[in-house]
Amino acid sequence: MAFDSFSAFLVMEGHGPYVWVCYGVFVLLLAGMMFWSFRTHQDIYQICKRGYEQQSKVGQPKPKAPATFTRVEVSQD
Amino acid sequence: MNADVQLSLKAEDAAIGPVRAMIAVFARDVRVAFRQRQDLLNPLLFFTMVVTLFPLGVSPEVAFLKQSGAGILWVAALLSVLLSLDHLFRHDFDDGTLEQLMLQPQPLFLLVLAKTMAHWMLTGLPLVLLTPVLGLMLHLDGNSVATLCLTLLIGTPVLSLVGAIGAALTLGLRSAGVLLSLLIIPLYIPVLIFGTGTVAAAAEGSPVAGYLALMGAFLFLALTLAPFAAAAALRISLSNS
Amino acid sequence: MPEPLLQAVSLECERDSRLLFQNLSFSILPGTVTRVEGPNGSGKTTLLRILAGLNDAWSGELHWCGKPREQNRESYLRNMLYLGHRPGIKPLLTPLENLRALMAGRRPVSDEVLLQALAGTGLSGFEHVACRNLSAGQQRRVALARLLIADEPLWLLDEVFTAIDAAGVEAIEALLQQRAAEGGAVIVTTHHDLQLPGMKFITLGAGENDEC
Amino acid sequence: MWQFFHKLGSPKWFYGIATRFMPWLLASGLLLLVAGIVWGLAFAPKDYLQGNSYRIIFIHVPAAFLAQSIYIMMAFSAVVTLVWRMKLADVFVKAVAPVGLVFTFLSLFTGAVWGKPTWGTWWVWDARLTSMLILLFLYGGVIALDRAINDEKSAARAVAVLVLVGVVNIPIIKYSVDWWNTLHQPATFKLTEKPSMAVEMWVPLVLAILGLYLLFGWLACLRMKTEILIREQRTRWVRDLVLAGGK
Numbered sequence: 001m002a003f004d005s006f007s008a009f010l011v012m013e014g015h016g017p018y019v020w021v022c023y024g025v026f027v028l029l030l031a032g033m034m035f036w037s038f039r040t041h042q043d044i045y046q047i048c049k050r051g052y053e054q055q056s057k058v059g060q061p062k063p064k065a066p067a068t069f070t071r072v073e074v075s076q077d
Numbered sequence: 078m079n080a081d082v083q084l085s086l087k088a089e090d091a092a093i094g095p096v097r098a099m100i101a102v103f104a105r106d107v108r109v110a111f112r113q114r115q116d117l118l119n120p121l122l123f124f125t126m127v128v129t130l131f132p133l134g135v136s137p138e139v140a141f142l143k144q145s146g147a148g149i150l151w152v153a154a155l156l157s158v159l160l161s162l163d164h165l166f167r168h169d170f171d172d173g174t175l176e177q178l179m180l181q182p183q184p185l186f187l188l189v190l191a192k193t194m195a196h197w198m199l200t201g202l203p204l205v206l207l208t209p210v211l212g213l214m215l216h217l218d219g220n221s222v223a224t225l226c227l228t229l230l231i232g233t234p235v236l237s238l239v240g241a242i243g244a245a246l247t248l249g250l251r252s253a254g255v256l257l258s259l260l261i262i263p264l265y266i267p268v269l270i271f272g273t274g275t276v277a278a279a280a281e282g283s284p285v286a287g288y289l290a291l292m293g294a295f296l297f298l299a300l301t302l303a304p305f306a307a308a309a310a311l312r313i314s315l316s317n318s
Numbered sequence: 319m320p321e322p323l324l325q326a327v328s329l330e331c332e333r334d335s336r337l338l339f340q341n342l343s344f345s346i347l348p349g350t351v352t353r354v355e356g357p358n359g360s361g362k363t364t365l366l367r368i369l370a371g372l373n374d375a376w377s378g379e380l381h382w383c384g385k386p387r388e389q390n391r392e393s394y395l396r397n398m399l400y401l402g403h404r405p406g407i408k409p410l411l412t413p414l415e416n417l418r419a420l421m422a423g424r425r426p427v428s429d430e431v432l433l434q435a436l437a438g439t440g441l442s443g444f445e446h447v448a449c450r451n452l453s454a455g456q457q458r459r460v461a462l463a464r465l466l467i468a469d470e471p472l473w474l475l476d477e478v479f480t481a482i483d484a485a486g487v488e489a490i491e492a493l494l495q496q497r498a499a500e501g502g503a504v505i506v507t508t509h510h511d512l513q514l515p516g517m518k519f520i521t522l523g524a525g526e527n528d529e530c
Numbered sequence: 531m532w533q534f535f536h537k538l539g540s541p542k543w544f545y546g547i548a549t550r551f552m553p554w555l556l557a558s559g560l561l562l563l564v565a566g567i568v569w570g571l572a573f574a575p576k577d578y579l580q581g582n583s584y585r586i587i588f589i590h591v592p593a594a595f596l597a598q599s600i601y602i603m604m605a606f607s608a609v610v611t612l613v614w615r616m617k618l619a620d621v622f623v624k625a626v627a628p629v630g631l632v633f634t635f636l637s638l639f640t641g642a643v644w645g646k647p648t649w650g651t652w653w654v655w656d657a658r659l660t661s662m663l664i665l666l667f668l669y670g671g672v673i674a675l676d677r678a679i680n681d682e683k684s685a686a687r688a689v690a691v692l693v694l695v696g697v698v699n700i701p702i703i704k705y706s707v708d709w710w711n712t713l714h715q716p717a718t719f720k721l722t723e724k725p726s727m728a729v730e731m732w733v734p735l736v737l738a739i740l741g742l743y744l745l746f747g748w749l750a751c752l753r754m755k756t757e758i759l760i761r762e763q764r765t766r767w768v769r770d771l772v773l774a775g776g777k
Contacts, residue, residue: 009572012582018647019585022640023567026589030745033632037749041756048763049772056773093425101422105411112410112448173404174419176372181423182396188423242695246688250678259674260692263667264699267706274710295702302698309612310691316374317684334681375683 098183099191106195109168116164120157120200121207127153128211139216146215147225147276154204154229155236155265161200162240162261163254165192166311170248170318179315186304189311193241193304194234201233224279228272231292235268238303245310249318268295321384322347323472323503324369329378331364338364342378344520346503348471351494352518354507360523362507363403366476369505370400396424399470403477405461409450413441413460416449420464427467435466440486455481465493472503479510539616541758542767548751549776555748563592563741569734577731583647586640588735592742594637597665600630600746604672605697608690618754620686621761623693624676625753629746631669638662657711661704668696682761 003009010016110117131149132142142149169175178188205226212222243261247253275288322345330340338361346352354362367373369380371391380387382394407416417432436445439459449457458481465473479487487510494504495514505520506512570588577584604626610619641659642652653659675692679685762768 003572012585015581015583015585015647018583018643019571022586022589022643023571025639026593026636029632029636033629034745034749034752037752037756041752041759044756044759045772048759048768051763052769052773093423098423101419105408105415105419105422108415109408109410168408171404172408173402173406174408176400176402176404177406177420178423179372180370180395180398180400182392183423239695242691246675246692247678252678256674256678259667260671263664263671263703264695266664267699267702270706270710306691306695310688312374313684313687313691315372317679317681375681 093183095183095187098181099187102178102188102191103195106192107199110195110199117199117203120161121203123160124153124157124204124207125211127156128215132215142215143217146212146217147221147280148273149215150208150211150225151229151232151269151272154201154208154233155269157204158200158233158236158240159258159261159265161196162237162244162257165196165241165244166248167244167253170315175311176315179311185311186308189241189245189308190300190304193237193307196241197234197237201229201237204233205229218280221276221280224285225276227289228275228292231289231296232268232272235292235296235299236265238299238307239264239268241307242303242310245307245314248311248314268292271295320348322381323383324387325379325381325384326369327379327381329365329368329376329380331361331368331373331376333361333364333375339522342520342522346472346505348503349498349501350516350518351498351504351506351514352520353512354505354520354522356522362522363476365520365522366400366474366505366507367402370398370402370474371395372400397470398472398474399464399468400474401461401464401476401478403480405458407449407457407460409457410448412446412448413452413463414445416460417463421467425469431467432463435463436460438466439463453481455483455486458482459486462490465490465497471501473497473505475504475506477508478506479508479512539614539618541617541621541762544618545755545758545771548755552748552751555744555751559741559744559746559748561741562737563745566734566736566738566741570731570738574730574734575728580648583644586644587731588738590637590640590644591735592739593633593640594662595739596742596746597630597634597637597662600626600633601665601668601693601697601700604630604693608693608697611686611690612694617761620682620690621754621757622750623672623686623689625757626746626750627669627672627676627689629749629753631666631673633746634662634666634669638666655711657704657708660711661707664703664707665700668700672696 003012010020012019128149131145135141135145166175169178179185181188208226208229209222212225217225240257240261243257243264246260247257250256271288271292275285275292278288279285324346326345327343328340329342331338342365344352354365356362364373368376371387371394382390382397387394406420407413408419411419413436414429414432417436418427418429421427421432433442433445436442439462441456441459441463444452444456449460452460462478462482478490482490491512491514494506497504498514498516567588571585574585574588576582604623607619607622610616611623638659641662645654646652672689672692676685676689679688759768
């Protein structure tokens with residue numbers, strides 16, 4: 001151990017704030033990035049899964065209705 | 078209705094050589110530009126206005142202007158070129174002439190080079206010609222102005238060539254203008270550093286031949302590599318449209 | 319039977335993660351007019367751009383005169399004429415200047431020939447007027463004037479009839495037919511009801527893509 | 531050889547391999563990084579010139595190493611994308627560019643905070659900091675261009691061209707910034723000559739660098755897997771994999 005006590009370790013002869021801010025931001029960004037990437041992966045995975053399950057329930061998608069260009073009735077009150 | 082007649086395929090010897098094709102592309106771009114002269118003036122006006130901002134915004138003192146003048150003029154020239162790059166391929170893209178350019182049986186990078194040289198002649202060269210006037214307004218001495226013009230003369234073609242890559246990459250995208258600046262400004266930094274550095278060396282009375290040779294090397298590198306990259310980027314952008 | 323000019327083997331194209339077509343195979347013989355048909359968004363224009371070499375995002379094989387097209391790109395470009403949606407006309411230039419610029423990289427053509435071609439599309443009197451002062455149909459006619467002097471054996475025409483009046487449409491139909499009789503090959507996309515004797519079809523977006 | 535190359539390009543094959551290796555990458559990476567950091571923070575001796583602030587080096591240098599090597603890796607991938615059109619290469623560039631951006635930012639941030647107690651200023655226009663800042667711009671450009679193009683394949687190829695143009699420029703930028711810096715070197719901030727590092731200092735540094743590389747490997751695998759899921763979701767193998775509950 002390069003320091004005499006735990007409080008000396010925290011203070012680091014006055015350089016403590018600089019060192020700890022650096023390590024804090026580093027850990028925050030690295031962990032944040034790892035967590036975020038993991039969450040995104042899970043989300044995408046779930047979306048895929050839901051899509052596939054729906055597909056197998058519904059079966060083949062219905063064929064599209066042909067375009068007729070009939071006017072849509074809108075009540076104007 | 079298969080005909081008995083077979084059309085013969087075109088052989089190479091009947092064709093037009095790449096140099097003539099390049100001249101044609103260059104001539105067409107110059108002609109189009111002169112049909113709309115206002116567009117030619119715009120980068121020059123922008124250049125002048127940006128330069129005006131510095132004495133007004135920072136300090137009109139002779140000492141400051143003498144020291145920073147070369148840098149101001151270089152940055153302003155760089156921004157003017159950047160501003161004009163958006164048009165390099167856009168109009169051609171919109172009216173379909175770019176497609177036809179790409180379908181010419183010629184090496185595409187040579188045609189891109191011709192277009193870029195036309196762009197330089199219409200924007201970069203006028204900037205160089207305007208520089209002595211603005212240099213006087215910034216109290217630069219004759220020696221500095223001469224060196225500055227020389228560095229701009231070598232440097233602005235590099236700006237056009239490297240910028241062509243960015244213009245080709247952002248062709249047809251939304252907010253292409255801003256994106257173009259984001260992509261290209263980092264690549265402009267070496268030219269800017271050596272451009273202003275050369276003038277600073279000249280002001281100190283050191284020999285500048287070495288610096289100019291180095292800028293010449295940049296120009297050579299840009300001339301040989303940038304058209305290939307821009308041509309590849311154009312193929313990608315058109316493929317996506 | 320003559321050798322096919324252009325041969326496509328199991329073309330596949332996906333765009334913005336949507337499959338436009340797959341397993342599309344066809345041969346284009348000299349002396350034929352082929353029409354690409356399909357509803358909006360079925361990939362007609364994309365197919366034509368792929369054939370022209372403007373779109374690289376496809377897989378499969380394309381053969382030009384029996385050889386892979388990618389290996390003789392320049393020979394292919396020299397023998398192919400493509401007219402796209404966008405006419406390729408500079409609004410600031412005159413019809414004559416535009417035609418000159420379009421032919422400049424291909425082969426030397428004298429101004430007289432170009433003027434004749436412009437006259438043939440009904441633009442005599444407009445040769446020296448800037449194209450932006452012409453109507454949309456007239457601008458397209460400038461682009462179409464190339465067809466009157468083109469010697470390329472393969473023509474790819476995307477929506478040729480857009481903005482063209484009835485008389486013009488008829489004249490172009492006749493031109494295409496005459497071209498086929500001369501031994502040229504033409505591929506067109508159009509929503510106009512084009513009927514020519516002996517015309518071939520490539521159908522897109524109908525689920526099945528058959529050979530033709 | 532050629533077959534191996536093709537296999538390497540297959541997303542399905544990569545997905546399986548990545549899934550198998552990821553726990554090992556994560557565990558060994560975390561272990562090495564934590565070991566390096568704890569050793570560096572608490573046990574390594576104090577630097578006789580800079581005092582305790584030098585302990586920032588144990589994260590600054592690994593972040594800077596990664597920031598640069600990620601760009602180089604992206605450049606190799608870009609060549610593969612343009613020449614062989616390999617799907618995985620596109621996926622790699624897209625997946626790791628944001629990671630590179632974060633590491634570049636981290637190295638700049640830690641460098642700035644380190645500068646304050648050491649040279650008495652947050653920022654010096656020093657050659658290394660300046661070229662790192664330009665690297666940050668390059669990463670930003672790559673990500674912005676990728677976001678701006680809708681079609682995946684076009685985006686991948688456009689980004690590949692940009693990355694290669696950038697990589698040609700990096701030595702030029704580096705050289706010109708070095709030269710510019712000697713021209714403008716403010717005498718007060720002269721960097722002290724680096725004394726040769728004691729063993730107790732460089733061993734934890736090496737540990738931290740290795741650890742961060744391994745963690746980057748984990749991150750890259752994870753992000754590439756996500757990207758593969760998005761791109762290949764209509765293929766049979768992804769469907770089978772997801773429905774079978776495989777990760």
